[in-house]
Amino acid sequence: NPTHEVYLTAAEASKIPRNLLSDLSASPSVAGAGSVSVATYQPNAVGLIASVHRPVLLMLADTYYPGWKAFDNGREVPLLRVNHTLRGVILEPGEHDILFVFKPSSLVLGAWLSLAAAGACLLCLIVKRKRSDRYKKPLSMQTP
The missing domain is CATH 2.60.40 (Immunoglobulin-like)
Structure with missing residues (x-):
């Protein structure tokens, strides 16, 4: 009962x-x-x-x-x-x-890991863009 x-x-x-x-x-x-x-x-x-x-x-x-x-x-x-x-x-x-x-701990951990992964992706994009900007040479308008 x-x-x-x-x-x-x-x-x-x-x-x-x-x-x-x-x-x-x-x-x-x-x-x-x-x-x-x-x-x-x-x-x-x-x-x-x-x-x-x-x-x-x-x-x-x-x-x-x-x-x-x-x-x-x-x-x-x-x-x-x-x-x-x-x-x-x-x-x-x-x-x-x-x-x-x-509020399972797995949910909180998953949210933190997702945030860290998004931050890492953003950092990679920023670094890639800076590297590509560094190797670009300006085109000269003058002809020899």
Whole structure:
């Protein structure tokens, strides 16, 4: 029953502080835990507003993929892989503005490499043009 239990690997469970892990285990039901609403939903960003009365695991029924990052009230928090394929975060009691952002390091690296390659091509064109200008001889208008 997904409203009472979730599957976490040992690696994912190790991201949860021990005191919160025991609190989560003690009260697995979602009844009366609080509320959550979707603020924004875009391909590369999901924003949620949550108000919880006790520690909870907020599970977003969206695919987990490396490159997603989670922020709670502007502070990066551990993103958990829940039930093998979904994303989740641990919330302590209180008000939360949660933002899931997709920004894989491969995308950033690819952008930097593309920029470097474009710069190298531009530099090659400039050097080639300067060399060709240097070897051009002006034509003389005089005849012998």
